[in-house]
Amino acid sequence: xxxxxxxxxxxxxxxxxxxxxxxxxxxxxxxxxxxxxxxxxxxxxxxxxxxxxxxxxxxxxxxxxxxxxxxxxxxxxxxxxxxxxxxxxxxxxxxxxxxxxxxxxxxxxxxxxxxxxxxxxxxxxxxxxxxxxxxxxxxxxxxxxxxxxxxxxxxxxxxxxxxxxxxxxxxxxxxxxxxxxxxxxxxxxxxxxxxxxxxxxxxxxxxxxxxxxxxxxxxxxxxxxxxxxxxxxxxxxxxxxxxxxxxxxxxxxxxxxxxxxxxxxxxxxxxxxxxxxxxxxxxxxxxxxxxxxxxxxxxxxxxxxxxxxxxxxxxxxxxxxxxxxxxxxxxxxxxxxxxxxxxxxxxxxxxxxxxxxxxxxxxxxxxxxxxxxxxxxxxxxxxxxxxxxxxxxxxxxxxxxxxxxxxxxxxxxxxxxxxxxxxxxxxxxxxxxxxxxxx
Amino acid sequence: xxxxxxxxxxxxxxxxxxxxxxxxxxxxxxxxxxxxxxxxxxxxxxxxxxxxxxxxxxxxxxxxxxxxxxxxxxxxxxxxxxxxxxxxxxxxxxxxxxxxxxxxxxxxxxxxxxxxxxxxxxxxxxxxxxxxxxxxxxxxxxxxxxxxxxxxxxxxxxxxxxxxxxxxxxxxxxxxxxxxxxxxxxxxxxxxxxxxxxxxxxxxxxxxxxxxxxxxxxxxxxxxxxxxxxxxxxxxxxxxxxxxxxxxxxxxxxxxxxxxxxxxxxxxxxxxxxxxxxxxxxxxxxxxxxxxxxxxxxxxxxxxxxxxxxxxxxxxxxxxxxxxxxxxxxxxxxxxxxxxxxxxxxxxxxxxxxxxxxxxxxxxxxxxxxxxxxxxxxxxxxxxxxxxxxxxxxxxxxxxxxxxxxxxxxxxxxxxxxxxxxxxxxxxxx
Numbered sequence: 127x128x129x130x131x132x133x134x135x136x137x138x139x140x141x142x143x144x145x146x147x148x149x150x151x152x153x154x155x156x157x158x159x160x161x162x163x164x165x166x167x168x169x170x171x172x173x174x175x176x177x178x179x180x181x182x183x184x185x186x187x188x189x190x191x192x193x194x195x196x197x198x199x200x201x202x203x204x205x206x207x208x209x210x211x212x213x214x215x216x217x218x219x220x221x222x223x224x225x226x227x228x229x230x231x232x233x234x235x236x237x238x239x240x241x242x243x244x245x246x247x248x249x250x251x252x253x254x255x256x257x258x259x260x261x262x263x264x265x266x267x268x269x270x271x272x273x274x275x276x277x278x279x280x281x282x283x284x285x286x287x288x289x290x291x292x293x294x295x296x297x298x299x300x301x302x303x304x305x306x307x308x309x310x311x312x313x314x315x316x317x318x319x320x321x322x323x324x325x326x327x328x329x330x331x332x333x334x335x336x337x338x339x340x341x342x343x344x345x346x347x348x349x350x351x352x353x354x355x356x357x358x359x360x361x362x363x364x365x366x367x368x369x370x371x372x373x374x375x376x377x378x379x380x381x382x383x384x385x386x387x388x389x390x391x392x393x394x395x396x397x398x399x400x401x402x403x404x405x406x407x408x409x410x411x412x413x414x415x416x417x418x419x420x421x422x423x424x425x426x427x428x429x430x431x432x433x434x435x436x437x438x439x440x441x442x443x444x445x446x447x448x449x450x451x452x453x454x455x456x457x458x459x460x461x462x463x464x465x466x467x468x469x470x471x472x473x474x475x476x477x478x479x480x481x482x483x484x485x486x487x488x489x490x491x492x493x494x495x496x497x498x499x500x501x502x503x504x505x506x507x508x509x510x511x512x513x514x515x516x517x518x519x520x521x522x523x524x525x526x527x528x529x530x531x532x533x534x535x536x537x538x539x540x541x542x543x544x545x546x547x548x549x550x551x552x553x554x555x556x557x558x559x560x561x562x563x564x565x
Numbered sequence: 566x567x568x569x570x571x572x573x574x575x576x577x578x579x580x581x582x583x584x585x586x587x588x589x590x591x592x593x594x595x596x597x598x599x600x601x602x603x604x605x606x607x608x609x610x611x612x613x614x615x616x617x618x619x620x621x622x623x624x625x626x627x628x629x630x631x632x633x634x635x636x637x638x639x640x641x642x643x644x645x646x647x648x649x650x651x652x653x654x655x656x657x658x659x660x661x662x663x664x665x666x667x668x669x670x671x672x673x674x675x676x677x678x679x680x681x682x683x684x685x686x687x688x689x690x691x692x693x694x695x696x697x698x699x700x701x702x703x704x705x706x707x708x709x710x711x712x713x714x715x716x717x718x719x720x721x722x723x724x725x726x727x728x729x730x731x732x733x734x735x736x737x738x739x740x741x742x743x744x745x746x747x748x749x750x751x752x753x754x755x756x757x758x759x760x761x762x763x764x765x766x767x768x769x770x771x772x773x774x775x776x777x778x779x780x781x782x783x784x785x786x787x788x789x790x791x792x793x794x795x796x797x798x799x800x801x802x803x804x805x806x807x808x809x810x811x812x813x814x815x816x817x818x819x820x821x822x823x824x825x826x827x828x829x830x831x832x833x834x835x836x837x838x839x840x841x842x843x844x845x846x847x848x849x850x851x852x853x854x855x856x857x858x859x860x861x862x863x864x865x866x867x868x869x870x871x872x873x874x875x876x877x878x879x880x881x882x883x884x885x886x887x888x889x890x891x892x893x894x895x896x897x898x899x900x901x902x903x904x905x906x907x908x909x910x911x912x913x914x915x916x917x918x919x920x921x922x923x924x925x926x927x928x929x930x931x932x933x934x935x936x937x938x939x940x941x942x943x944x945x946x947x948x949x950x951x952x953x954x955x956x957x958x959x960x961x962x963x964x965x966x967x968x969x970x971x972x973x974x975x976x977x978x979x980x981x982x983x984x985x986x987x988x989x990x991x992x993x994x995x
Contacts, residue, residue: 136589136590159931161588161931162927162930162931163927163930164924164927164928164931202849203849203850206847206849206850207850209846209847210835210846210847210848210849210850210917210921211850211917211920212920212924213836213846213920213921213922213923213924213925214846214924215844215846215847217847230928231924232923232924232927259858259861262861262864262886262887263864263865265887266805266806266864266865266884266887269804269805269806270804270806272804272805273702273803273804274700274701275700276700376803377802377803378702378802378803379699379700380695380696380697380699380700381693381696381697381699381700383700411634411637412630412633412634412637413621413633422690423629423630423686424686425686426685426686426687426688426689426690427689427693428690428693429690429691429693429694429697430694430697449693449696449697449700450693451689451692451693451696480638481634481637481638484637484638484639484640485637485638485640487640488638488639488640488641488659489640489641489642490640491589491590491591491640491659492591492640492641492642492657492659494589495589495591495931495932495933495934496931496932497931551700552700
């Protein structure tokens with residue numbers, strides 16, 4: 127009564143993805159979804175916070191966020207009038223390695239969307255009034271983050287795990303550093319770091335791929351920037367030498383948020399796939415894996431608990447997170463640490479592994495339902511040089527992981543006596559208090 | 566009726582709605598019950614949401630944990646949501662495995678166990694969920710504003726429930742709530758995806774047709790009376806930013822005023838995405854953004870309405886610009902409201918609202934889960950016809966309709982203004 131799943135044509139591959147490198151270096155990836163009346167456009171260029179100086183941290187993010195504040199030929203009002211009048215969206219954000227953009231529109235409006243993308247990427251003028259308006263918005267957003275116990279725990283975790291490393295700094299900066307950013311910093315950042323080299327754009331939806339490529343070529347093919355700087359190398363990450371605890375008491379809160387972990391393998395490492403499969407067992411599969419079973423199901427201590435593994439050029443965070451009542455903080459930390467200890471000392475069972483392998487392989491069609499889902503996948507393949515045929519070999523790749531590979535990867539990265547352990551929010555009166563640094 | 570679409574009520578009252586879509590080899594099933602926080606009285610607030618948690622704790626046929634594992638192994642995902650008017654259980658799976666979900670939904674419609682042990686462990690989990698919400702001052706203000714807006718109607722309390730009830734609700738309370746509301750005649754099963762509808766209907770009749778229905782619960786809710794004047798709530802807490810949560814009355818989803826109100830919302834605060842999928846559209850050209858953010862009285866403004874059985878709220882959230890006052894924001898807002906009441910909006914603004922709605926629907930329609938969601942969701946407050954005629958009815962709204970709705974609903978005496986102010990501007994950080 128149903129169509130077979132895992133039909134390979136569901137997955138994007140070399141036969142239906144058009145990949146074209148323009149003469150100026152921009153890589154275009156396009157795939158048609160003829161069922162869709164709309165298009166998703168997303169991409170990145172190497173203009174992330176990795177270029178930011180500490181004293182003006184947030185410049186990359188500020189620059190990206192201000193691209194739509196006005197160009198040589200369009201005011202803030204005109205840009206948004208054009209976008210909103212057709213129900214389209216276009217957003218920019220700053221990451222550590224790149225500035226990223228995401229847009230969407232009805233398929234018929236793609237030329238206008240690309241024209242706006244090109245204009246905002248190439249010719250932003252950062253009007254002084256608009257820069258101040260944006261600064262007020264960023265400072266307010268940082269205020270809200272400062273009052274958010276999950277954000278505070280996450281920021282403290284990054285600082286502990288990645289001291290003197292770009293991954294330890296919040297891309298959006300701190301209040302003090304954002305206040306120091308001047309309009310000329312934005313202009314300079316744009317001049318030095320925005321350009322076609324290293325830019326990738328992915329277009330998916332109700333559009334012929336050749337047509338999509340020619341539209342990108344028309345909008346961005348002429349772009350050149352001889353001043354565009356190459357990204358610096360990431361500094362080597364230094365593992366923690368001991369367990370690092372930080373407790374951040376916050377007023378007006380009802381519970382505490384925990385983040386426990388360290389850095390995991392980079393995406394390019396052979397350890398990554400075993401770690402990613404193992405991480406599903408630790409804190410994802412079903413109702414949040416082993417951690418969910420122990421902390422939520424058996425102990426009833428937390429509504430949310432899970433583990434995450436960053437997918438990064440460098441060593442992304444590998445962590446467990448949970449929200450618990452103040453009186454349960456120590457018990458929850460103990461349970462999480464003992465599960466991590468089990469994870470790094472005993473191989474996972476074949477049954478657990480088979481469950482997770484089946485889930486990872488079987489769920490792929492669900493992730494590729496939306497145009498944006500496919501666009502994100504193609505960007506991921508390009509960024510990490512995985513090849514357009516990656517999805518065709520995905521099942522074999524996942525099925526090749528063994529319990530020993532997971533154990534080897536996990537025990538290499540997660541050493542229980544060398545983890546960062548952070549709790550932020552409402553804490554018990556007698557908890558050891560150690561207000562974290564920050565800005 | 567459309568090809569590939571079946572809508573049929575079984576003898577026991579279960580409404581089945583099926584739609585064949587073959588854009589991907591997947592299927593999405595949504596089991597809806599007409600029960601939410603609206604059906605709760607003080608003492609059992611939070612019961613609908615708690616029952617939703619218990620529905621994942623197993624039946625005799627499918628003990629706790631068995632299905633979780635089975636569904637995940639098959640590459641599917643499942644979850645549930647409880648809202649004001651409804652509770653829904655959804656799963657999206659590779660299409661050939663959707664039978665598993667149907668069997669489960671049939672089974673837990675009447676066979677969930679609700680063991681004392683599971684009630685006890687979920688109590689602490691749900692209290693933790695509420696405490697997580699309480700960590701956010703926006704939740705605390707929103708809860709207080711909603712409670713003030715509904716003194717009498719059961720929309721008074723938040724879906725999560727009051728802490729005092731979460732501490733004292735018993736297994737018997739929860740099981741009674743479950744038995745009362747979980748009945749075929751109080752439910753809608755919506756399935757969309759890569760299947761043949763006639764054979765899917767046969768399968769569903771076989772699984773669900775023999776489940777007996779009882780007398781349906783009668784909603785004994787009370788109508789919210791008009792207020793004699795505006796309510797104001799002042800809340801203080803740690804932080805640096807002042808924000809406000811302002812609500813006006815809004816019509817119920819099936820009301821003919823709902824569509825002009827959607828256009829009004831779009832004009833004032835930007836298009837609301839009524840879907841649970843795919844995000845919204847920016848609102849930089851909306852009237853309140855122009856009046857508040859462009860004039861640097863606020864750093865952000867957003868707003869929206871929800872589709873509900875009974876009249877609910879149009880909620881506007883504003884974060885005040887540092888150095889500006891709440892009173893300036895309220896005054897600027899009132900000026901815009903007055904403008905809308907005194908002048909019908911130009912056609913171009915209405916055209917933009919319609920185009921935005923069309924685009925939002927186009928984005929959502931990529932997803933089979935979205936299609937299945939609307940098959941059932943529209944039945945909670947009206948019928949599926951509401952969804953199918955949505956864009957046409959929106960396009961038929963006139964400037965005079967919008968003006969009339971503004972005059973009728975955006976009434977100062979009937980609104981609630983909640984303000985959150987930081988009580989200590991010095992202590993936070995440097």
